Amino acid sequence: TQEREPERQPHAGRRVALFPLPFQGHLSPMLQLADLLRARGLAVTVLHTRSNAPDPARHRHGPDLAFLPIHEAALPEEATSPGADIVAQLLALNAACEAPFRDALASLLPGVACAVVDGQWYAALGAAARLGNSDECHFVLAESLWIIPAGERLDEAVPELEPLRVRDLIRVDGCETEALCGFIARVADAMRDSASGVVVNTFDAIEASELGKIEAELSKPTFAVGPLHKLTTARTAAEQYRHFVRLYGPDRACLAWLDAHPPRSVLYVSLGSVACIDHDMFDEMAWGLAASGVPFLWVNRPGSVRGCMPALPYGVDVSRGKIVPWAPQRDVLAHPAIGGFWTHCGWNSTLESVCEGVPMLARPCFADQTVNARYVTHQWGVGLELGEVFDRDRVAVAVRKLMVGEEGAAMRETARRLKIQANQCVAATLAIDNLVKYICSL
Ligand code: UDX
Numbered sequence: 001t002q003e004r005e006p007e008r009q010p011h012a013g014r015r016v017a018l019f020p021l022p023f024q025g026h027l028s029p030m031l032q033l034a035d036l037l038r039a040r041g042l043a044v045t046v047l048h049t050r051s052n053a054p055d056p057a058r059h060r061h062g063p064d065l066a067f068l069p070i071h072e073a074a075l076p077e078e079a080t081s082p083g084a085d086i087v088a089q090l091l092a093l094n095a096a097c098e099a100p101f102r103d104a105l106a107s108l109l110p111g112v113a114c115a116v117v118d119g120q121w122y123a124a125l126g127a128a129a130r131l132g133n134s135d136e137c138h139f140v141l142a143e144s145l146w147i148i149p150a151g152e153r154l155d156e157a158v159p160e161l162e163p164l165r166v167r168d169l170i171r172v173d174g175c176e177t178e179a180l181c182g183f184i185a186r187v188a189d190a191m192r193d194s195a196s197g198v199v200v201n202t203f204d205a206i207e208a209s210e211l212g213k214i215e216a217e218l219s220k221p222t223f224a225v226g227p228l229h230k231l232t233t234a235r236t237a238a239e240q241y242r243h244f245v246r247l248y249g250p251d252r253a254c255l256a257w258l259d260a261h262p263p264r265s266v267l268y269v270s271l272g273s274v275a276c277i278d279h280d281m282f283d284e285m286a287w288g289l290a291a292s293g294v295p296f297l298w299v300n301r302p303g304s305v306r307g308c309m310p311a312l313p314y315g316v317d318v319s320r321g322k323i324v325p326w327a328p329q330r331d332v333l334a335h336p337a338i339g340g341f342w343t344h345c346g347w348n349s350t351l352e353s354v355c356e357g358v359p360m361l362a363r364p365c366f367a368d369q370t371v372n373a374r375y376v377t378h379q380w381g382v383g384l385e386l387g388e389v390f391d392r393d394r395v396a397v398a399v400r401k402l403m404v405g406e407e408g409a410a411m412r413e414t415a416r417r418l419k420i421q422a423n424q425c426v427a428a429t430l431a432i433d434n435l436v437k438y439i440c441s442l
Contacts, residue, residue, distance in 0.1 A: 014041075014042050014043065014113045014439070014440060015042065015043040015044065015045060015108070015111050015112050015113060016037055016042050016043070016044050016045075016112065016113060016114050016115070016116060016439060017044075017045050017046075017047055017105055017108060017112050017114070017115040017116070018030050018033065018034055018044060018045070018046050018047065018115070018116050018117075019046075019047045019048075019101060019115065019116070019117045019118065019121055019124055020046070020048070020118055021090075021093075021118045021120055021121065022048065022049045022051050022052035022053075022093075023052070023273065023274060024052075024272075024273035024274075025272060025273055025274065025346050025347070025348050026118055026120075027052065028229070028348060029201045029228045029229070029348065030046070030116070030118065031046070032228040032229055032231070032232045033116065033199070033225065033228060034046060034065065035232045036225070036228070036231055036232060036432050037436065037439075038064050038065060040432070040433070040436045041436075042064075042113075042436065042439070043063065043064040043065070043066075044064065044065055044066070045066045045067070045068055045108060045112070046065075046066070046067050046068070047068050047069075047070055047101060047104050047105065048067060048068070048069060048070065049069075049070060049072050049093070049097060050069060050070075050071065050072060051072075053069060054067050068104055068107075068108070069104075070097060070100040070101050070103075070104045071100050071104075072093075072096040072097045072100045072101075073096045073100075074096075075089070075092045075093065075096055076092055078092075079091070079092035079093075080092075086274070086366070086367065087179055087180055087183050088179070090120055090183060091179075091183060094120075094121065094122060094123040094124070094186075095123065097121070097123065097124060098123035098124060098126075098127050099127075101121075101123075101124045101127055101128075102124075102127035102128075102130075102131060105127070105128060105131060106131060109131070113439055113440070113442055114196075114439045114442055115128045115132075116199060119187055119190075119191060120187055122186040122187045122189070122190035122191075123190075125190040125191070125194045125195060126190055126193070126194050128194070129193070129194035129195075153166055154166050154167035155167065163374055163375070163378045163379050164371060164374055165374070167370070168370045168371055168373070168374040169370065169371070170184070170367055170368060170370065170371065191218060192218055195218075195220060196220065196221075196442065197220050197221040197222065197223065197438060198214060198215075198218060198220055198221070198222045198223070199222075199223045199225055199435060200214070200222065200223070200224050200225070200226070201225065201226040201227070201228050201347070201351065202224050202226045202227075202351070203224055203226050203227060203421075203422065203425040203431075204224055204425065205418070205421035205422065205424075205425060206354065206375075206379075206380060206418070206421075206422075207224070211224050221438060223431050223432075223434060223435040223438070224431050225431045225432045225435055226351060226425075227351050227352075227354075227355050227422055227425070227426065229330060229348070229351065229352060229355070230355050230422065230423075230426045231426055231429060231432065249326060250326050250327055250328035250329075251324040251325065251326060251327060251328075252328055252331075253324075254297055254322055254324050254327055254328075254332065255328065255331060255332070255335065257297070257322050258297065258332065258335045258337040258338070259337070261295055261337040262337065263336045263337060263339075264336070264337070264338070264339030264412070265294075265295055265337060265339055265403075266294075266295045266296060266297055266337045266338055266339060267289075267292075267294050267295070267296040267297070267338075267339065267340045267341070267342060267361075267399055267402070267403055268296070268297050268327075268329075268332055268333065268338050268340070268341045268342070268358075269285075269289070269296055269297065269298040269299065269341075269342040270298075270299035270301075270327065270329060270341075270342075270343065270344075270349065271299070271301070271304060271343070271344040271363075271365065272343075272344050272346040272348075272349055273301065273346075274346075275304065275344045275346075275365035275366065275369075276303070276304055276305065276306050276365075277304065277305055277306070277365070278305070278306050279305060279306070279307060279310050281390055282305045282310055283310075283313045284390055284391050284392045284395060285298075285395060286312050286313055286316050286318065287313060287316055287392035287395075288391075288392040288393070288394070288395020288396045288399065289318070289321060289395065289396075289399065290316050290317050290318055290320070290321070291392060291393075291395075291396035292395070292396040292399035292400050292403070293320070293400070294320070294399050294400065294403045294404070295320045295321060296320065296321040296322075296399075297321070297322050297324070297327065297332065297338075298321055298322070298323045298324075299323075299324055299325070299326060299327050299329075300323050300324070300325060301325060301326060302325055329349070329352060330352055333352050333353055333356040333358050334356050338356075338358055339358075339359075339402075339403050339408075339412070340358065340359050340360065340361060340399075340402045340403050340408065341353045341358045341359070341360045341361070342360070342361040342363065342386070342399070343360050343361070343362065343363070344363060344364055344365045344369050345360070345362050345363075345364045345369040345370075345372040345373040345376060346368075346369060346372070347368060347372055350372045350375075350376060353382075353415075354380070354382065354415070354418055354419070354422060355419060355422045355423075356419060357412070357415045357416040357418065357419030358415060359382050359383055359384075359402060359408060359411035359412045359414075359415045360376050360382060360383035360384075360402075361383065361384055361386055361398055361399065361402050362376050362377055362383045362384065362385050362386060363386040363390075373385065380414070380418060381411060381414045382411050382414050382415040382418060383402075383411060384398060384401060384402050384407065384408070384411070386398050
C-alpha cells in the first residue's frame, strides 16, 4: 500500500527468470521482487525446485507470472539427514540443481532478458552465464552477501569489516571451517565471474558504505532495492504467503490477543524458519521470559528444538504469554502493542523490525545472523546483545532492560528514527526503477 504508482515503461513482454533458494527467508524477498518487476511491466517466470514448490491448487499463473519446476534429483541422504549442516545441504542442492536449472532456463530462451539468481546458487549463476554467452540472452544478478569467516581471537576487531569482531563472522555449527570457506569462495567466485550486476535487499540509510564496497570490489552495478517487503502492496504480499503456504500457516488469532495489550508492552519472540535450539536453551528461554514479568508472544515453530518438540518446563508460569507455531510476523511487528523483538537476526526479520521501528534483543544462531546482530546492536544502535552464555537470569534481565529500562527506551527512539528513513526509501523506489532500466538495457 505504500508504494507510489510505479512507472510502467515501454518494455511490456520482456521476461525475467527468477530462481530463489527453496527456504522461506529466501523465497519471500524473491517473490516480492517478482511483484515489483511485474508492476513495472516486466513478465516473470519463477523457476523452483521440487522441494518447497508452490502449491498448484493455490498459485495463479497469468501472462506476466509463471512458475516452472526444475525437476532436480533427490538430494543424497547425508545432506538431508537430521544431523546434516546447512552448508552440506547447500552444496548438495547446487550440485543437484545445476543441470536441471540450465535445461529449464534454456527452454525459456530466447524469451528471457535476464535471470535473477540467489547468490547462494553459485552453480546456477555459472550455468546462466554460460547460456547467456550464447548471445540469446543476458544474465544478471545475485542476491545476498556472504563475508569470509575464520580466526581464533574472538573479540578482536576485524578492521576492514568494521563494526565486526572475529566472533561476528559467518559460522555454521557443526560445519568445518574449511567446508564453509569453500562454499563462500564458490559464491564469491560465481558473483565475480558470472553476474552482470548485484541486487541487494537493503537501503542506503543502513548500509551505504557496505554497498559502496560491494560495487567497488565486484566492479558491477549494484542495486539496493530494499526494503522489498515494504515496497510490495499488502494485497500481493498476502498472495505470496499463499503460494508457498505449505511451509507454515500463520496463527492470525494472536493479533486479537495483541489488541488487548497496551502500546509497546509485548515482547515478540521468534527465531525464523530455519534455526534450531537445544532443549536446555528452550527451557531457559521459557523460565527467563516468565521471570521477566513482561507479556510475550512466542513463536514455537515445529522442529525448532533439536530432537522432539519439548513441553514447557514443569511449573513455569506462562500466563502472561501466548505461544503460537507460526505468526503473521509482519503484521505482528506493525502492531502497536509490540515493544521489542527477540530475534535470531535473520535478514528478513532484521529488516522487518527496522522498518517498524521495533528495537531488538539479538540472539543470532548461525550464518549471516551474527553479522546482522552486530549491525543491529553496534552500528544502528537499535538492539541489545543477549550474549552467547545463556541462562534464565540473563534472559529475564535482558528482556526487562529492553522493554522497561532506559537503555531500551533510547533504542526505541533510535529505531523510530530509522523507521522514518526506511519510509523515505520506500517513498522513493528509485533503485527498483533503475534496476528495471538496467535489465531493459541488457
Ligand atoms: C534464512 C537464514 O536463516 C537467515 O540467516 C538469512 O538471513 C535469511 O535466510 P530465516 O532464518 O528464516 O532465513 O530468517 P529470516 O530471514 O528472518 O526470515 C524469516 C521470515 O519468516 C520473515 O520474513 C518473517 O516475517 C517470517 N516469519 C517468521 C513469519 O512470517 N512468521 C513467523 O512466525 C516467523
